[in-house]
Amino acid sequence: MSRLQLGLLVLTIWGGAPSHPTANPAPDARSCQACHQRIVASFIRTAHFQTSAEATARAIRGRFSEGHNLLPTRVEGVYFKMERRNAAFYQTGIDSRRGTSRTESIDLVIGSGRRGQSYLYWRGGLLFELPVSYLTGIGQWINSPGYADGQIDFGRLIIPRCLECHATSFVLRGDRGRVRYSRAYVLGITCEKCHGDGRAHVGYQSSHPTATAGKYILNPGRFARDRRLDNCALCHSGDRDAKAPAFSYRPGENLDDYFVPASDQEAIPDVHGNQVGLLQRSKCFRSSPEMSCSTCHDVHRPERDLRNLARKCLTCHEVTRHKMAGAIGSRMMSSCIDCHMPNRRSQAIEINTATTQSSLYFRSHAIGIYPEVARAVLQSNTERSR
Numbered sequence: 001m002s003r004l005q006l007g008l009l010v011l012t013i014w015g016g017a018p019s020h021p022t023a024n025p026a027p028d029a030r031s032c033q034a035c036h037q038r039i040v041a042s043f044i045r046t047a048h049f050q051t052s053a054e055a056t057a058r059a060i061r062g063r064f065s066e067g068h069n070l071l072p073t074r075v076e077g078v079y080f081k082m083e084r085r086n087a088a089f090y091q092t093g094i095d096s097r098r099g100t101s102r103t104e105s106i107d108l109v110i111g112s113g114r115r116g117q118s119y120l121y122w123r124g125g126l127l128f129e130l131p132v133s134y135l136t137g138i139g140q141w142i143n144s145p146g147y148a149d150g151q152i153d154f155g156r157l158i159i160p161r162c163l164e165c166h167a168t169s170f171v172l173r174g175d176r177g178r179v180r181y182s183r184a185y186v187l188g189i190t191c192e193k194c195h196g197d198g199r200a201h202v203g204y205q206s207s208h209p210t211a212t213a214g215k216y217i218l219n220p221g222r223f224a225r226d227r228r229l230d231n232c233a234l235c236h237s238g239d240r241d242a243k244a245p246a247f248s249y250r251p252g253e254n255l256d257d258y259f260v261p262a263s264d265q266e267a268i269p270d271v272h273g274n275q276v277g278l279l280q281r282s283k284c285f286r287s288s289p290e291m292s293c294s295t296c297h298d299v300h301r302p303e304r305d306l307r308n309l310a311r312k313c314l315t316c317h318e319v320t321r322h323k324m325a326g327a328i329g330s331r332m333m334s335s336c337i338d339c340h341m342p343n344r345r346s347q348a349i350e351i352n353t354a355t356t357q358s359s360l361y362f363r364s365h366a367i368g369i370y371p372e373v374a375r376a377v378l379q380s381n382t383e384r385s386r
Contacts, residue, residue: 046302054107054187055105055106057087060089063139069141075151078152115136116135126158126179127163128158160172161246167186168190171185198217229280242260244258272348279366296309306336339377341367342370344363345361
């Protein structure tokens, strides 16, 4: 069975019924702005909100200038060229030995660009991954996940499950025996993903502008801990076998009704994509009946200052009781996260270019004591202070 045939079979099985009425797509985050101006203003700057977008010069982080728009491969004469033509963007795979090439447009952007981005193109109502992605940290084009180096291949079909954690809504429809995506999709992670469908809420508030009860909307902060975790675990609990179609889960419901529960006996969760699994193994989590992702994270705003995140630890931990408080001194807050939640190598993502093969590092959510990491961090801080 070909890749396309297999993909279409998966699409048919797991596409399911439309998650939302396509004639009346859910409001995006800006529909909430009239009443929640400050929250929306900060939320639209987050990586969650920006995790997918239409392909525009503002959304694409990749470089298209001469000298920065080529990806060579290990195969002589085979390379990729990224181009901007007026307001449109393209990727071209070129085999100069055979005199052949293939060009596809960049239609959708996947990833906020903080780490990197991949790109999709439309063909026959379906979405396919383009063979070249961009890694922001090194400012280079790389082979996209799932593509082998040196091959001009544009055939990686994107199924709904791939989109579920990078978009709020994507609907599959049957059209005269053919399966295709509806164009009534909602890109990015918007308010609806965590608060539920907002149409009734927006309609009610529009006709009752002074009402403050928050009718017809969900507040995840009022969920029981397991359901609060499920809201995040949908996309941050690793690969799990599905029991229901993509985009079926609704906030407040039991995620185990939609995915096969993760086994307690499985291998240590990977730092990329399974933050919840790592957190659940932590003593902090097991000792704190109400601890969840939102104990430390505010998804409504960008969070990049480790010192601010470390202050959340002070809810339970006293700085003065740290065994090395005297030696660490004023560096306690700046080093707290690096020591107890170190960056670890991901086994799930591999960076592949003609000259390098490496992995990305991500913050581990297995909160704990790492003596070798602590020594390295303190040594580094000491050297910088000299």
